[in-house]
Amino acid sequence: MPELPEAERARALVESKALGREIVAVDDSDTYVSRPHSPGQIADALVGRSLTAAHRRGKSMWFETSGDGPLLFLHLGMAGRIAIDEEPAPNPKWDRFTLEFADGGRLALRDRRRLGRAVIDPDLSRLGPDAAEVSAKEFRERIGGSATPIKARLMDQSAIAGVGNLLADEILWQARQDPRRPASDFSPEELDALRRVTRKVIRDSVRQGGAHTGRLNSHRVRGGHCPRCGTELARDRIGGRTTYWCPKEQVAG
């Protein structure tokens, strides 16, 4: 599921339900999810502490810990979510990383596909500014200029952080831009307009609870039609991801 809206929802959940609860045990035994740490390493760093603040940028979130402890970084990957005080997953293996609290409760990174991450003291230096907060100047500088298709640029987390496949298709559909168009073709004014649409789409999807709530989403299937003009949507692979767009309305120039 997770793009920026899901990560923000997860962050808010941690903030409201997990802060201040003493950690008495950590299951960090999945060394793939917790790479490059070894088993017990995160546990040693966190047991006896509590989470004290919840942050997010793009799809990444991290938490401060008490007593000058390390940052705990979590990423939901392609199918993860945060479960707090819920019953264990139908398949217990899906809880890839867990914190147990002194009060008996539990926080789990629940992820069928195991592409999520749990790391302490992460390197965030290659993460761009949050896509919902990026300034016009930053957006022009970081998105423009590249010869790569605009869609791939929007999804590059080191350029701006938070836009994934579904949001990118929704943004470009709302902005009526061809996803294949090179970013370097965009004028400063076009980049400003694209930023406004980006922020609006993200705000709306956060408010509505997910990246799947866009108007285009239910039409993103083979043979689907543009919800504005009824034209059959084009489908291709752009930036390595399956892309749907309206070949009539989303045209350069």
Place this chain on the structure above:
DNA sequence: ACCTATGTTGATAC
């Protein structure tokens, strides 16, 4: 059974 698909990201190759 086999092939494709899937909301991500990184390592690798050109």
Place this chain on the structure above:
DNA sequence: GGTATCAACATAGG
């Protein structure tokens, strides 16, 4: 170095 492709993972569906 920028850019594109593939692999990592697990599950679902045709």
